[in-house]
Amino acid sequence: MNITIIGGGYVGLVSAVCFADMGHFVTCIENNPKKHTLLQSKEVPFFEPELSEKLSHVCNADRLTIAPGFTDNDFNADVIILAVGTPMSDSGEADLTYLFNAVKDIIATAKGADFERVVLTTKSTVPVGTGRKINAMIQEAQLSDKILVASNPEFLREGSAVYDFFHPDRIIIGTDSTTVFETFKQLYKGLHKDTRPIVHVSLETAELSKYAANTFLATKISFINELAILCDQLGADIKQTAKLMGLDGRIGKYFLNPSPGYGGSCFPKDTHALQSIGKHQDVHLNVVSAAISANDHQIHYCISQLKTLLHGTVADKTVTILGTSFKPNTDDIRESASLKLIDALLSDGANIQFTDPKAIDNTMALYGSKVTPFSSSYNAAENSDAIVLMTEWNAFRSLDLPRLKRVMNQANFIDFRLIYSHDELSSAGFNSYILGKGHHRVPQNVSSLN
Numbered sequence: 001m002n003i004t005i006i007g008g009g010y011v012g013l014v015s016a017v018c019f020a021d022m023g024h025f026v027t028c029i030e031n032n033p034k035k036h037t038l039l040q041s042k043e044v045p046f047f048e049p050e051l052s053e054k055l056s057h058v059c060n061a062d063r064l065t066i067a068p069g070f071t072d073n074d075f076n077a078d079v080i081i082l083a084v085g086t087p088m089s090d091s092g093e094a095d096l097t098y099l100f101n102a103v104k105d106i107i108a109t110a111k112g113a114d115f116e117r118v119v120l121t122t123k124s125t126v127p128v129g130t131g132r133k134i135n136a137m138i139q140e141a142q143l144s145d146k147i148l149v150a151s152n153p154e155f156l157r158e159g160s161a162v163y164d165f166f167h168p169d170r171i172i173i174g175t176d177s178t179t180v181f182e183t184f185k186q187l188y189k190g191l192h193k194d195t196r197p198i199v200h201v202s203l204e205t206a207e208l209s210k211y212a213a214n215t216f217l218a219t220k221i222s223f224i225n226e227l228a229i230l231c232d233q234l235g236a237d238i239k240q241t242a243k244l245m246g247l248d249g250r251i252g253k254y255f256l257n258p259s260p261g262y263g264g265s266c267f268p269k270d271t272h273a274l275q276s277i278g279k280h281q282d283v284h285l286n287v288v289s290a291a292i293s294a295n296d297h298q299i300h301y302c303i304s305q306l307k308t309l310l311h312g313t314v315a316d317k318t319v320t321i322l323g324t325s326f327k328p329n330t331d332d333i334r335e336s337a338s339l340k341l342i343d344a345l346l347s348d349g350a351n352i353q354f355t356d357p358k359a360i361d362n363t364m365a366l367y368g369s370k371v372t373p374f375s376s377s378y379n380a381a382e383n384s385d386a387i388v389l390m391t392e393w394n395a396f397r398s399l400d401l402p403r404l405k406r407v408m409n410q411a412n413f414i415d416f417r418l419i420y421s422h423d424e425l426s427s428a429g430f431n432s433y434i435l436g437k438g439h440h441r442v443p444q445n446v447s448s449l450n
């Protein structure tokens with residue numbers, strides 16, 4: 001089949017490359033000139049495992065074309081997929097500027113184009129009712145016989161996006177038309193099996209299902225994070241508690257890892273967007289609101305624990321941050337808890353040294369000379385007063401703790417990802433705080449290097 005995808009970001013490019021890998025002929029439109037130039041030279045503008053090799057492969061096989069803008073040729077496609085960003089606006093609602101600009105562009109181009117029929121689908125996460133609004137715009141332009149609207153929400157995760165594309169738990173198609181649903185069955189032929197059902201629902205249900213899934217996962221994270229704070233007070237162990245909860249098949253083991261809070265380009269904006277969708281319908285989503293406020297509180301709690309370990313203040317202290325991406329295996333720092341930590345530490349007068357396996361460039365683009373990057377944890381720890389483990393990259397899982405301690409000014413280790421135990425940190429001579437693992441521990445022989 002022929003597919004046009006609008007937007008060459010995490011979702012658009014991964015979808016474009018994977019659909020082309022499945023044998024379809026794909027045009028991926030990216031209107032950011034810098035990203036477009038990179039893509040044309042077969043370079044991925046961000047880090048995503050497996051994507052680079054696959055991009056070269058499908059471009060060399062002439063199954064993927066990169067274009068800077070939408071043209072009437074794109075009406076040769078069977079399906080046009082909208083994969084542009086829908087960021088959070090100041091009010092918390094999804095900002096649909098990119099999406100509606102793309103739709104207007106398509107409608108304007110369609111007026112002078114000669115084509116029979118095309119399916120136009122959102123893959124971007126959009127508020128319930130957006131598909132109907134697109135439909136109304138198409139009706140007003142008297143194109144409803146030729147452009148058929150659908151919703152096909154995307155569930156891939158950054159860091160494993162290529163794998164997720166090929167192994168979806170479900171493929172959701174929102175449309176009023178059985179013919180359109182058949183088009184999607186062809187599109188995903190070879191991918192959907194009994195274990196990966198393709199499900200036909202209404203536009204509204206498809207749109208809501210994406211927000212429902214993301215918000216539920218965010219709620220699970222906020223729940224375990226609040227329990228981690230409680231564990232600190234009770235002396236209970238959050239890691240063991242989470243494991244025991246996860247062994248219950250009704251609960252499941254995923255999304256129960258305590259952390260300094262969820263981040264990334266999806267959970268924060270999607271929880272707020274669902275809250276706004278509820279408000280518009282006069283339905284107060286109490287659980288969603290609680291998940292959001294627990295997440296907002298989580299980083300403040302973590303910062304307070306860091307300050308406690310540093311005897312009340314971080315002013316003029318050097319703090320080493322391990323990990324700025326919002327999770328491992330991505331260079332995406334959007335809404336990362338590390339950024340909130342950096343902002344708070346900078347405003348309190350701390351010096352920041354950091355390292356991240358993939359996100360150094362993005363972090364430097366945001367902070368410039370306000371922070372100092374290092375390519376290794378050991379260099380980043382030099383003359384530091386505290387290490388804060390923020391992202392659970394593999395590179396931070398087996399650190400040589402005595403070597404780290406030797407280069408530091410004060411031996412304080414704060415683990416917000418529960419990679420290390422108090423015992424191993426203490427044996428290496430560190431004062432430590434581990435989220436949800438009870439009280440601060442000071443080693444018997446060393447209280448501080450000062």
Ligand code: NAD
Pocket residue numbers: 006007008009010011012029030031032035069083084085086098101102123124125126154155156157158265266
């Ligand atoms: P992104 O910001 O990485 O990519 C969007 C791209 O679209 C940008 O490169 C931008 O330049 C481009 N663009 C905007 N308007 C355009 C236009 N008119 N023509 C061509 N290109 C245009 O965003 P993303 O992370 O890929 O997310 C896209 C959507 O998918 C969002 O709604 C998001 O919520 C949803 N989503 C994201 C993920 C994820 O993990 N990132 C997962 C599932 C769903």
